[in-house]
Amino acid sequence: MTRADDELEEFGKQTLAPLRSTPPQDPQATSEAKAKYLLERESLRQVGKTQPGGEDTRQTNGKRNSLGVLQHKPVMKALAAVFLALVVILAGSSITVLAAQNSLPGQALYPVKSWSEDFRLSMTSSPNAKLSLTLYFTNLRMEEISSLLADGNTVNSQNTDRFQRELEDALQLAAQLDDTKMQHALGEIKSHAEMQGMTMQELISKHPPQADSAVLRLQQRLNEQVQLSNVGETYPKEFRVQVHERLQKQHGPKHSPDTGQSQSTPFQIIVTQIPLQDDFNHGNDMNQPTDLPGQDGSGNGQGQTQQGDGQEQTAPGNGNHGQNPTHTPKP
Amino acid sequence: MKNNPDQAILERVKRFEAQALEEIFDAFSPRIYRYAYRLLGDEDLASECMSETFSRFLVALKSKSGPDTYLQAYLYRIAHNWVTDYYRSKIPPTMPLDMEIPSGSGDDPHEWMVEKATNQQLRQALTLLTPDQRQVIVLKYLEDWENESIADSMNKPVGAVKALQHRGLEALRRILNRYEDSYDQS
Numbered sequence: 001m002t003r004a005d006d007e008l009e010e011f012g013k014q015t016l017a018p019l020r021s022t023p024p025q026d027p028q029a030t031s032e033a034k035a036k037y038l039l040e041r042e043s044l045r046q047v048g049k050t051q052p053g054g055e056d057t058r059q060t061n062g063k064r065n066s067l068g069v070l071q072h073k074p075v076m077k078a079l080a081a082v083f084l085a086l087v088v089i090l091a092g093s094s095i096t097v098l099a100a101q102n103s104l105p106g107q108a109l110y111p112v113k114s115w116s117e118d119f120r121l122s123m124t125s126s127p128n129a130k131l132s133l134t135l136y137f138t139n140l141r142m143e144e145i146s147s148l149l150a151d152g153n154t155v156n157s158q159n160t161d162r163f164q165r166e167l168e169d170a171l172q173l174a175a176q177l178d179d180t181k182m183q184h185a186l187g188e189i190k191s192h193a194e195m196q197g198m199t200m201q202e203l204i205s206k207h208p209p210q211a212d213s214a215v216l217r218l219q220q221r222l223n224e225q226v227q228l229s230n231v232g233e234t235y236p237k238e239f240r241v242q243v244h245e246r247l248q249k250q251h252g253p254k255h256s257p258d259t260g261q262s263q264s265t266p267f268q269i270i271v272t273q274i275p276l277q278d279d280f281n282h283g284n285d286m287n288q289p290t291d292l293p294g295q296d297g298s299g300n301g302q303g304q305t306q307q308g309d310g311q312e313q314t315a316p317g318n319g320n321h322g323q324n325p326t327h328t329p330k331p
Numbered sequence: 332m333k334n335n336p337d338q339a340i341l342e343r344v345k346r347f348e349a350q351a352l353e354e355i356f357d358a359f360s361p362r363i364y365r366y367a368y369r370l371l372g373d374e375d376l377a378s379e380c381m382s383e384t385f386s387r388f389l390v391a392l393k394s395k396s397g398p399d400t401y402l403q404a405y406l407y408r409i410a411h412n413w414v415t416d417y418y419r420s421k422i423p424p425t426m427p428l429d430m431e432i433p434s435g436s437g438d439d440p441h442e443w444m445v446e447k448a449t450n451q452q453l454r455q456a457l458t459l460l461t462p463d464q465r466q467v468i469v470l471k472y473l474e475d476w477e478n479e480s481i482a483d484s485m486n487k488p489v490g491a492v493k494a495l496q497h498r499g500l501e502a503l504r505r506i507l508n509r510y511e512d513s514y515d516q517s
Contacts, residue, residue: 005497012500015507016472018450022368025361026378033382034356038349040386044393045347184502188461191498195463198491 104144104151105159114162131173131185135192138166142196145215149207157214164218167193167225168246171232175243179236186239190229197222337402344392356385359403362474363410369473370414370465372454380417384410404484407470415462456506464499467492 100112117137124130141163148155170192174185200219232239343351360381367380387409391397398405457465466485470476478496482489 008497008500008504011504012468012472012496015453015503016468018446019369019453019473022365023374025364026374029374029378030360030364033360033378033385034353036382037356037385037389038353040389041347041349041352044389184459187498187502191461191464191495194494195487195491198488198494202488 104147105162106153127173127176128181128185131170131177131188134166134170134173135188138163138170138192138196141166142199145218146199146203149203149215154212155215156212157217160214160218164221167221168250171225171228171243172247174232175240182236182239183233186229186232190226190233193222193225193229197226337398337400341398341400341402345397347392352389355388355402359406360385362403363406366407366469366474367410367414370454370457370469371417372451376417380410380413383413387413401480401483404480407474407484411462411466415465418458452510453507456503456510459506460499460502463487464495464502467495468499468503471496 096109097112097116100109100116103109103113117140121130121133121137124133141160145155145159145163148159170189174182174189177185197219200215200222204215204219228239228242231242340351340355344355363384364377364381367384368374368377371377371380384406388397388406391409457468460468463485467481470481470484471478476484478489478492482492485492487495
């Protein structure tokens with residue numbers, strides 16, 4: 001550990017110390033929460049028990065059922081039917097979209113997932129929010145690639161195209177922000193790209209036969225993302241020029257309103273000349289710890305944690321960039 | 332492979348055993364509440380987060396997608412997701428002007444207000460970190476977790492946790508310096 005690391009550690013301890021004290025829990029609120037929890041447990045347990053015989057109960061106790069009461073009122077019955085149909089259609093669409101969230105490239109529901117992501121992006125107006133969402137989506141892409149490789153599939157360029165596009169979009173969105181916000185945004189972009197690069201490196205070493213050229217290209221692209229973010233943090237103007245040129249390359253010169261800045265900048269050369277393959281090695285990164293994942297003596301590498309993943313990733317709509325249980329955060 | 336200390340109780344909760352579920356609530360609800368309060372700075376919200384965490388836990392168990400290992404880490408992750416959702420959907424709370432100073436909060440109301448404002452500012456700074464950075468920083472410096480446990484709870488390698496910690500602290504320092512600068516200028 002360097003002196004700077006020690007200082008940073010000390011800063012963390014001292015700065016966060018005031019938040020350590022917490023007021024005692026309100027006993028009444030706790031009792032209520034516990035009662036609710038145990039009640040919920042009971043009702044969930046009952047759901048499992050009653051489901052198989054549920055139909056019989058409805059038939060024998062028709063009068064208890066609200067629809068059974070409506071049988072005597074045809075107009076109400078028709079309205080109820082329309083209402084139910086609407087609920088079924090809406091719920092069906094929502095369920096399809098929800099179900100699609102766990103789909104992988106190449107699966108039938110994957111286009112629904114892509115569409116729902118595009119829709120969420122189109123409904124977001126501020127560049128900052130769009131950037132957060134785009135970065136969140138890049139994490140989803142990373143998880144898809146992990147799942148594909150873990151399932152023994154080969155990842156081809158079709159699977160990585162969307163990821164690459166989102167990386168590009170993140171840079172474009174950051175370039176639209178003012179300098180201060182851009183600095184913060186680039187910090188986030190870099191942090192994401194570094195994490196994804198490290199994960200990618202682990203995946204490549206774990207599944208070398210499936211690591212198609214598309215995966216290697218993506219790894220290089222992630223590294224490039226880190227380099228570009230570094231350029232942007234130091235030279236905002238040049239970064240914008242470079243991002244602009246990348247946009248031109250993507251869409252062709254006719255989309256560029258500014259033809260006077262189409263020359264390559266020195267920063268472009270810096271970025272493309274840096275050797276890319278080994279840069280996610282922690283030892284080469286000033287900001288990374290010296291221990292490689294799984295080599296720090298803790299025995300807690302990706303291989304082990306993935307055992308937990310296997311179970312937990314099956315939870316629908318996992319949060320925290322798709323890795324966490326039970327709910328998906330909506331940035 | 333590590334031994335799983337939670338295996339016995341997890342087997343029981345998967346069968347929806349009332350006593351096991353109650354034991355889990357009694358053991359973990361104070362910790363989840365504390366974690367939520369430290370991030371949210373509001374007792375009602377912390378209670379809500381705690382209650383919702385256990386509710387989601389039950390739903391996950393019912394759908395057979397609950398934890399197989401590391402129960403504590405799993406519950407903290409649910410709470411973390413709740414807090415992240417909250418931050419994303421709500422404007423961070425500010426201190427109301429007509430805020431009442433509770434009795435027993437020390438002799439100096441001014442000092443109490445300053446402390447409250449500082450803590451609020453710190454929480455606001457934490458909201459500006461990425462969710463992963465925030466989780467690492469809070470678990471490490473407020474909940475005193477070891478890096479290995481944090482890595483388990485986040486399904487990330489220990490190296491990645493260290494990187495997140497480093498970046499998170501740097502970002503936090505930058506944000507707090509910015510607050511200080513703007514305070515000095517005003």
